[in-house]
Amino acid sequence: MSTEAGFLLPLRLFVGFRQLIDAVHAELAREGHPDLRPLHGFVFQAIGRDGTTAVELGRRLGVSKQAAGKTIDGLERLGYLERASDPADARRKLVRLTDRGHAVLTRSAQIFDELRAEWATRIGPERLRALEADLVTVTGAEAFRLDVPGWFG
Amino acid sequence: MSTEAGFLLPLRLFVGFRQLIDAVHAELAREGHPDLRPLHGFVFQAIGRDGTTAVELGRRLGVSKQAAGKTIDGLERLGYLERASDPADARRKLVRLTDRGHAVLTRSAQIFDELRAEWATRIGPERLRALEADLVTVTGAEAFRLDVPGWFG
DNA sequence: CTAGGATGGTCAACGTGGTTGTCCAAAACG
DNA sequence: CGTTTTGGACAACCACGTTGACCATCCTAG
Numbered sequence: 001m002s003t004e005a006g007f008l009l010p011l012r013l014f015v016g017f018r019q020l021i022d023a024v025h026a027e028l029a030r031e032g033h034p035d036l037r038p039l040h041g042f043v044f045q046a047i048g049r050d051g052t053t054a055v056e057l058g059r060r061l062g063v064s065k066q067a068a069g070k071t072i073d074g075l076e077r078l079g080y081l082e083r084a085s086d087p088a089d090a091r092r093k094l095v096r097l098t099d100r101g102h103a104v105l106t107r108s109a110q111i112f113d114e115l116r117a118e119w120a121t122r123i124g125p126e127r128l129r130a131l132e133a134d135l136v137t138v139t140g141a142e143a144f145r146l147d148v149p150g151w152f153g
Numbered sequence: 154m155s156t157e158a159g160f161l162l163p164l165r166l167f168v169g170f171r172q173l174i175d176a177v178h179a180e181l182a183r184e185g186h187p188d189l190r191p192l193h194g195f196v197f198q199a200i201g202r203d204g205t206t207a208v209e210l211g212r213r214l215g216v217s218k219q220a221a222g223k224t225i226d227g228l229e230r231l232g233y234l235e236r237a238s239d240p241a242d243a244r245r246k247l248v249r250l251t252d253r254g255h256a257v258l259t260r261s262a263q264i265f266d267e268l269r270a271e272w273a274t275r276i277g278p279e280r281l282r283a284l285e286a287d288l289v290t291v292t293g294a295e296a297f298r299l300d301v302p303g304w305f306g
Numbered sequence: 307c308t309a310g311g312a313t314g315g316t317c318a319a320c321g322t323g324g325t326t327g328t329c330c331a332a333a334a335c336g
Numbered sequence: 337c338g339t340t341t342t343g344g345a346c347a348a349c350c351a352c353g354t355t356g357a358c359c360a361t362c363c364t365a366g
Contacts, residue, residue, distance in 0.1 A: 004285060006265035009272070010173040011297050012288040017166040018304070019292055039305050055314055067353055091314045091361045112159035119162070123287045131284050132157060134276045135165040139172050144164050150353060151171070152192050152305060208343055220324050244332050244343045303324060
């Protein structure tokens with residue numbers, strides 16, 4: 001039986017998570033995206049390359065459609081999203097990433113890859129793979145939940 | 154070189170973190186503490202067994218003293234904190250955990266221990282120790298930063 | 307074909323939790 | 337003893353979540 005206090009485990013996971021996210025956003029800020037917040041990554045992920053609607057986005061993020069609408073407003077003002085009418089359904093407004101949005105998504109993925117490579121050099125690729133595999137084992141391989149926005153609070 | 158996409162790493166860390174936090178709060182809610190939010194754990198941790206002041210709490214949480222004051226108001230209303238005048242300094246108001254506050258902190262630690270034991274049975278105690286050690290190696294053994302409140306947003 | 311329900315989006319009002327600015331009482335210090 | 341520093345509170349404001357209401361549009365049952 002290990003003697004490590006149990007409450008340290010979530011803290012260590014969170015520190016790792018936070019360092020990765022902070023590193024990505026520091027680099028993105030350096031490259032011309034100073035207004036992106038950690039939360040926006042989840043939003044981009046929830047919108048996806050194909051776009052979606054405000055209602056569907058709200059469902060994926062676990063918030064009301066109104067809250068999703070406000071989030072879209074903000075990212076639209078920053079130039080990362082655009083709204084387009086759906087020719088097949090006059091009620092719907094398709095929310096899509098702009099070129100700038102696609103660019104930042106692609107760039108984020110690259111930076112995450114680089115950061116993961118750094119981790120691999122520090123603890124070794126084997127240990128990193130083991131770490132990831134163990135996390136999957138213990139948390140279950142469920143699809144990632146994006147409903148983070150109101151989760152803290 | 155591993156082929157795992159880099160952006161999955163922070164997600165896996167976050168899922169682990171979130172599952173632990175959610176499990177603790179689900180159990181606490183079951184035991185009569187339905188109003189506690191994930192964030193409150195950081196607040197309790199920042200206050201500590203000995204108590205602090207609003208200004209110092211704000212420093213530890215990385216927020217203004219006014220924001221710290223509001224947070225204290227809320228947890229005071231819920232019966233977890235109490236304010237007491239400092240006999241040695243009439244300006245200061247000592248913020249301390251109530252008996253209820255101490256109880257929930259102790260209980261949380263127990264639950265975290267139980268959850269860690271569960272993880273140990275699923276991936277084995279050595280792998281769990283390795284996971285924790287690797288996280289420390291890669292993130293640095295820095296003291297835990299509690300300045301989480303405004304971090305997302 | 308039309309009446310009625312379901313769906314997508316927006317507006318308004320509100321609560322919470324953060325911010326800054328101001329002010330006051332008490333302590334610390336020259 | 338006057339001045340500066342400190343701890344706390346109050347106010348106004350902003351970001352972001354909530355509900356409730358409303359409207360246009362689509363879908364479907366009769």
